[in-house]
Amino acid sequence: MVVFLSRRLAAAFFSIFVATIIVFGMSRLTGDPREQFLTVETTPEIWDAWGKKFGLDKPLVVQYFIWLGKAATLDFGTSLNQARPVRDLITERIRPSAELALTGWFLSIAIGIPLGVLSAVKRGRPIDYLARWFALLGQALPPFWLGMVMILIFAVALDWLPAGARAGPRTLIMPAMTLALINASSNLRITRSAMLEVLDSEYVKLARAKGVSESNVIWKHAFRNAVIAPLTNAGLLLAGFLAGTVVTELVFAWPGMGRLVIDAVRTNDFPVVSALTLVFTVIYVAANFLIDLLYGFVDPRIRLS
Secondary structure (H helix, E strand, C coil), rough: CCCHHHHHHHHHHHHHHHHHHHHHHHHCCCHHHHHHCCCCCHHHHHHHHHHHHEEEEEHHHHHHHHHHHHCCCCCCCCCCCCCEHHHHHHHHHHHHHHHHHHHHHHHHHHHHHHHHHHHHCCCHHHHHHHHHHHHHHHCCCHHHHHHHHHHHHHHHHCCCCCCCCCCCCCHHHHHHHHHHHHHHHHHHHHHHHHHHHHHHCCCHHHHHHCCCCCCHHHHHHHHHHHCCHHHHHHHHHHHHHHHCCCHHHCCCCCCCHHHHHHHHHHHHHHHHHHHHHHHHHHHHHHHHHHHHHHHHHHHHHHHHH
8 A cells, every 4th residue: 555655646746847847838938928018118227127036037947946946835926917926816716716616516426426327227218318418418518608598597587696706605606506517417427337337247237136235236336336437537527626617717707716827828927827837737636646545445456456
């Protein structure tokens, strides 16, 4: 088990290190960030002062290691456009993003996985066709369209829920349901596919032949052996949600990290873009690491291999 954890942890740190190189390199592809502040009144002295202030007067390799050292202490510099520490900007947006992400994720799990199991167990029956239709619809609908439809129905026509901004628990319902309905379809499809494969296996047939109750066959024998694929998908969905759901946040004016990164890209605010990209990368790597750990507990064969 120690070797298993060590390998996964080493791979995670290596992935983050490579990501820092890519993130820093991408942030410099658009040229010198000082160019966006150029005016007819910009003098060479002002240009040099900007370079010293933001560390842009040094070679790229030196800039990278300075940036990496500061990033390790969560010092991402100062936003070029808002003149505020990037860490403060991210801290302000983490909680709204986490609220939306966790709520939408739990709802997508609660909807998608049980429907996937039910669809597999009732294969070929009306409930199976309805579940597959729901999965196809969720896969095809754009999040912005579903969000706008929900606003038109529940906020404009029925006046049941508030639309836009973050002002209490009721404002969380529509964006969270938009995320849940769109992403529950992938949980449903993957769970159904994994369950169908397991339900056709010999050990499930043997369990039924021995007279094991249907509920035990489904949940103890079938679902337990089919959980790897849904677990992977659920972990990646959570990482994606936490990293910021840009479209949903824009539609509902939700003040999360997704909106922050869009605003930063528009204005070429490279400290914010670099910091957010690194944060998103760490979230994905951490999610994959946790999924690997869960693999080891769910299926000991993976841990031993």
